[in-house]
Amino acid sequence: EPVLMCRSNNYPKGFYCSWHLPTPTYIPNSFNITVIHGTKEMVCEKDVFPKNRCHIRYLQLFSTVKYKVTLTVTNALGKNSTTLTFDEFAIVKPDPPESVVAKPVPNNPRRLEVSWQNPSSWPDPESFPLKFFLRYRPLILDQWQHVELSDGTSHTITDAYAGKEYIIQVAAKDNDIGTWSDWSVAVHATPWTEEPKHLTTEAQVT
Numbered sequence: 489e490p491v492l493m494c495r496s497n498n499y500p501k502g503f504y505c506s507w508h509l510p511t512p513t514y515i516p517n518s519f520n521i522t523v524i525h526g527t528k529e530m531v532c533e534k535d536v537f538p539k540n541r542c543h544i545r546y547l548q549l550f551s552t553v554k555y556k557v558t559l560t561v562t563n564a565l566g567k568n569s570t571t572l573t574f575d576e577f578a579i580v581k582p583d584p585p586e587s588v589v590a591k592p593v594p595n596n597p598r599r600l601e602v603s604w605q606n607p608s609s610w611p612d613p614e615s616f617p618l619k620f621f622l623r624y625r626p627l628i629l630d631q632w633q634h635v636e637l638s639d640g641t642s643h644t645i646t647d648a649y650a651g652k653e654y655i656i657q658v659a660a661k662d663n664d665i666g667t668w669s670d671w672s673v674a675v676h677a678t679p680w681t682e683e684p685k686h687l688t689t690e691a692q693v694t
Contacts, residue, residue: 490519492559492570496580498609499616499662502545503579505532505572507559520560526553551576580666582618583607585641585658590677597650600624600677603642604658607669621659621668626652627676638663653678 491510496503505521523530523544532542555576560569585604593599602622606613617639623632626649637643648654657671 489568490559490561490570492557492572494555494557494572494574494579496576496666497583497607498611499580499582499666500546500549501611502543504535504541504543505557505559506538506541508540509561513563513565515563515565517561517563520562522558522560524556524558525551532557546576549576577665580662582660582662582666582669583609584669584672585620585660586672588656588658588672588675590654590656590675592677592680593644594680597679597681598646598648600645600648600654600656600679601642602645602656602658602675604672605641607660610660617663618660619663621661622656623658623671624648624654624656626654628652648679650679651681 489510490507492505492507494503494505507519507521509517519540521532521542523532530544530547532544535541535543554573556571556573558569558571560567584607586607588602588604590600590602593601604620606618610616610618619639620637620641622635622637622643624645625632633647635643654677655674656677657674659671660669661667
């Protein structure tokens with residue numbers, strides 16, 4: 489049975505569906521996808537790359553009518569299909585935040601300044617704001633600490649262990665609907681440490 493997945497990473501513009509076969513068949517396959525919204529069939533525009541993906545534009549926002557997407561695979565052995573039915577809101581999942589940067593704060597051995605940018609694929613953060621989830625831990629520990637932020641694209645960690653290297657990641661979610669993005673690329677930073685003072689001792693002259 490083919491594997492089908494649909495997701496909106498650029499809400500409210502539309503969503504995309506992608507598909508693959510769980511195991512290779514080594515014979516030619518043709519894929520046909522149909523998208524029904526209520527009684528209306530919608531066009532799923534196929535991507536040039538990757539070939540196993542197509543896009544649907546939302547024609548009507550905030551609809552309570554479910555979408556029904558059916559993928560049919562045909563080859564010499566026969567035909568197989570799989571169907572997904574979902575609400576517009578349920579498949580909203582932004583891409584991860586971008587350009588994550590973490591820096592030490594001068595003269596603050598327990599602080600790290602973290603900043604990031606909205607995912608570039610998210611078209612209208614003014615009308616559809618994102619909230620963020622930050623996780624961080626020193627490399628010497630396995631347990632993450634978490635902070636959820638309702639707005640803004642920066643946060644100052646105030647409880648870092650002095651002198652320890654930290655790993656930091658950020659995720660994003662629409663304020664009201666959908667699910668959290670995957671984690672961003674991990675960044676590393678170490679809090680500010682004071683330069684050791686060089687002690688000089690005078691040799692006694694005998």
